[in-house]
Amino acid sequence: MVGQTAGVKPFEHIEVPHIELRSSRISKLLDVLFRNGLLICALSILAIMALFFYELASRSQLTIAKFGLHFFVGNTWDPVSGDFGALPFIYGTLVSSFVALVLAVPLAVGVAVFVTELCPRSLRGIISFTVELLAAIPSVIYGLWGIFVLAPLLRTYVEPWLAKALGWTGLFDGPAYGIGMLAAAVILAIMIVPIIASITREVLVAVPQNQREAVLALGATRWEMVRMAVLRNARAGIMGGIILGLGRAIGETMAVTMVIGNRPEISKSLLAPGYTMASVIANEFSEASDDLYLSALVEIGLALLIVTVIVNACARLLVWSITRGRGGQAHA
Amino acid sequence: MPNLNRPVSSFRKLSNLAFIGSAILASVVVLAPLVAIFGYLVMKGVGSLNLAFLMHLPKPVGEDGGGMANAIVGSLMILGLGSVLGVPLGIGAGIYMAEFGHGRLVTLVRFTADVLNGVPSIVVGISAYALVVLPQHHFSAFSGGVALGIMMIPTIARTTEEMLLMVPNTIREAALGLGIPQWRTTLQVTLRTASKGVITGAMLAFARVAGETAPLLFTAFGNQFWNLNPNQPTAALPLQIFSYAISPFDEWHRQAWAGALILILLIVIAVSAVRVVTSRGTMANNA
Numbered sequence: 001m002v003g004q005t006a007g008v009k010p011f012e013h014i015e016v017p018h019i020e021l022r023s024s025r026i027s028k029l030l031d032v033l034f035r036n037g038l039l040i041c042a043l044s045i046l047a048i049m050a051l052f053f054y055e056l057a058s059r060s061q062l063t064i065a066k067f068g069l070h071f072f073v074g075n076t077w078d079p080v081s082g083d084f085g086a087l088p089f090i091y092g093t094l095v096s097s098f099v100a101l102v103l104a105v106p107l108a109v110g111v112a113v114f115v116t117e118l119c120p121r122s123l124r125g126i127i128s129f130t131v132e133l134l135a136a137i138p139s140v141i142y143g144l145w146g147i148f149v150l151a152p153l154l155r156t157y158v159e160p161w162l163a164k165a166l167g168w169t170g171l172f173d174g175p176a177y178g179i180g181m182l183a184a185a186v187i188l189a190i191m192i193v194p195i196i197a198s199i200t201r202e203v204l205v206a207v208p209q210n211q212r213e214a215v216l217a218l219g220a221t222r223w224e225m226v227r228m229a230v231l232r233n234a235r236a237g238i239m240g241g242i243i244l245g246l247g248r249a250i251g252e253t254m255a256v257t258m259v260i261g262n263r264p265e266i267s268k269s270l271l272a273p274g275y276t277m278a279s280v281i282a283n284e285f286s287e288a289s290d291d292l293y294l295s296a297l298v299e300i301g302l303a304l305l306i307v308t309v310i311v312n313a314c315a316r317l318l319v320w321s322i323t324r325g326r327g328g329q330a331h332a
Numbered sequence: 333m334p335n336l337n338r339p340v341s342s343f344r345k346l347s348n349l350a351f352i353g354s355a356i357l358a359s360v361v362v363l364a365p366l367v368a369i370f371g372y373l374v375m376k377g378v379g380s381l382n383l384a385f386l387m388h389l390p391k392p393v394g395e396d397g398g399g400m401a402n403a404i405v406g407s408l409m410i411l412g413l414g415s416v417l418g419v420p421l422g423i424g425a426g427i428y429m430a431e432f433g434h435g436r437l438v439t440l441v442r443f444t445a446d447v448l449n450g451v452p453s454i455v456v457g458i459s460a461y462a463l464v465v466l467p468q469h470h471f472s473a474f475s476g477g478v479a480l481g482i483m484m485i486p487t488i489a490r491t492t493e494e495m496l497l498m499v500p501n502t503i504r505e506a507a508l509g510l511g512i513p514q515w516r517t518t519l520q521v522t523l524r525t526a527s528k529g530v531i532t533g534a535m536l537a538f539a540r541v542a543g544e545t546a547p548l549l550f551t552a553f554g555n556q557f558w559n560l561n562p563n564q565p566t567a568a569l570p571l572q573i574f575s576y577a578i579s580p581f582d583e584w585h586r587q588a589w590a591g592a593l594i595l596i597l598l599i600v601i602a603v604s605a606v607r608v609v610t611s612r613g614t615m616a617n618n619a
Contacts, residue, residue: 011419027513027515027516028351028513030513030515031405031513031514031515033515034486034514034515034518035432035514035515038424038425038428038431038432039425039428039432039572041420041424041427041428041489042423042424042425042428042429042438042441043421043423043424043441043487044421044436044485045441045445045486046440046441046483048445048448048482049444049447049448051459051463052451052455052456052459053461055342055458055459056455056458056459056504059462062597065533066418085349097415100579102400103448106358107342107358107361107362108358108362109355110354110355110358110359110362110601111355111356111358111359111362112354113355114355114358114359115359117355118352118355118356119359127359127363129607130363130366131362132603133366133603134362134365134366136540136573136600136603137366137543137599138370138543138544138545138570138595138596138599139490139543139544139545139546140540140543140545140570140573140577140592140595141369141373141543141573141592141596141598142369142594143572143574144577144588144589144592145368145369145372147577147578148372148376148585149368158383170588190365191552193362197362208486221344221345221348222348222351222352223344223347223351223352224348225347225352226351230397233556241507242449244466246350247450249449250452251450251452251453251454251455252452253453253454253545254546254574256568258574258578259575278452278454278546280453281457281458282454282546282549285458285461285549286549286550286553297458298458298462301454301458304452304454304455305451305452305455306452308451308452308614309447309450311445311450312446312450313443313447314351314452315450316443316446316447
């Protein structure tokens with residue numbers, strides 16, 4: 001027995017380098033597998049984007065073939081007779097997003113400037129955290145609040161006042177429902193402020209400190225310093241933030257669906273109900289009974305996809321071009 | 333602040349004051365809706381919250397009581413399925429971008445991830461419908477999970493990448509210098525060093541999709557009854573809030589507020605947990 005074990009031991013010793021050799025070969029193989037596995041993960045992002053385009057394009061062939069470009073300029077939406085024109089939805093999306101931007105941009109830039117340039121250090125964290133929290137509220141809760149709090153508020157106080165004060169413009173004609181284009185724009189504005197504000201803040205922080213000091217040393221007031229040294233240098237980045245906000249507003253679905261009134265009409269008045277591209281999909285997709293109807297809704301989705309991809313690509317390029325220098329320094 | 337003896341004209345003084353005033357005003361106006369939304373959620377939600385709401389199924393129209401127990405469980409199931417898909421793919425893509433991040437391919441992936449992040453959730457919903465529901469011929473929790481998982485991938489990938497890039501190269505070199513293979517270096521040294529940030533990113537992505545409604549409309553679809561089979565239509569909290577909010581019944585409105593309160597609590601807890609974890613992390617790093 002003793003002799004046997006003694007005989008085995010040196011045999012094992014001889015095998016050791018062989019095992020190491022094998023394990024290094026295995027670990028090389030594992031390295032290759034690991035790298036390729038990660039590559040597949042990374043490629044999945046490209047694949048998802050490609051799949052989105054492929055699925056939406058192939059499932060909207062019916063209406064693309066039947067209506068062509070007329071789909072985007074026709075303003076009758078009649079599923080029963082099979083006549084589809086998406087203009088009322090495009091109009092609603094554009095107007096609600098535009099009004100939301102008009103409301104949101106000054107506020108968002110104001111908050112960002114306040115946080116980076118004016119506010120005491122102790123308040124800074126609290127305000128940024130609160131704005132972040134605003135971005136974390138789900139769209140359906142904005143919608144709920146919009147229906148039961150914002151819309152009654154608009155109906156009883158804001159809209160009658162607007163009609164009286166600015167009725168001559170024709171933008172505030174008709175009965176005050178509360179629910180309508182204006183409510184959608186206000187909700188959208190609240191929702192996109194955090195995006196624009198956080199990008200703007202990022203860009204403002206990227207403006208070198210000595211630019212501010214130089215202008216202050218020349219005798220500028222705070223306002224002149226912000227205007228000349230900060231905002232002027234940051235405007236491309238702020239523009240990027242605004243475009244990102246626009247992208248979000250165009251695609252926002254639930255909150256808008258709940259407060260815009262969902263009527264496919266083009267009306268000059270902001271008090272009237274409207275409809276957007278995203279909300280028509282949300283409302284009608286599951287009841288689209290025939291193939292043409294479904295194809296029309298998918299084509300609206302395809303248009304939405306193309307527009308938001310273009311908008312987001314532009315915004316990212318703008319923001320990247322501003323913050324890249326700072327990012328490079330941080331990583332170096 | 334430089335103290336200049338030169339007099340500042342009253343116009344410049346005034347415009348400076350107007351600027352400071354309007355910046356403060358803007359901050360107040362931005363924060364007001366947050367206070368209003370949380371105020372209403374708590375005010376209307378707390379009154380409707382009770383044990384029955386958390387334990388029972390929805391009652392038919394006209395009957396008081398009932399709850400959203402099935403929707404809470406359904407949401408967790410769909411989110412779980414989404415995480416199983418989104419977290420590994422997102423972290424994997426993030427590791428690839430950070431560790432093998434040279435060349436055009438990585439730039440393209442990074443850019444596509446950012447653009448994908450901006451694709452409207454309703455478009456993700458239609459795509460998941462076309463990809464999963466149409467071939468299967470029925471709605472399911474699984475297809476909802478696919479939609480939410482897809483939405484998680486770009487966010488997680490980008491935060492993972494950012495966190496890994498903050499790990500000093502010397503740590504990688506030290507591990508590789510000891511003869512540890514690349515895959516173990518990346519997983520057990522680099523990723524582990526950045527684990528706090530990576531987990532934060534995953535949690536934030538989770539919190540973000542937890543409230544998504546639009547991608548579930550034509551995938552998970554909703555259900556008035558218990559369902560634990562991932563292959564069947566399933567109730568989800570945001571879906572339930574939506575359909576109750578647009579209904580004409582007061583009792584359902586009441587329940588929509590209670591559901592919204594539960595949903596926001598879920599999200600706020602996730603986000604603040606992340607805050608606590610990350611701030612502890614920086615303190616530990618400073619020490």
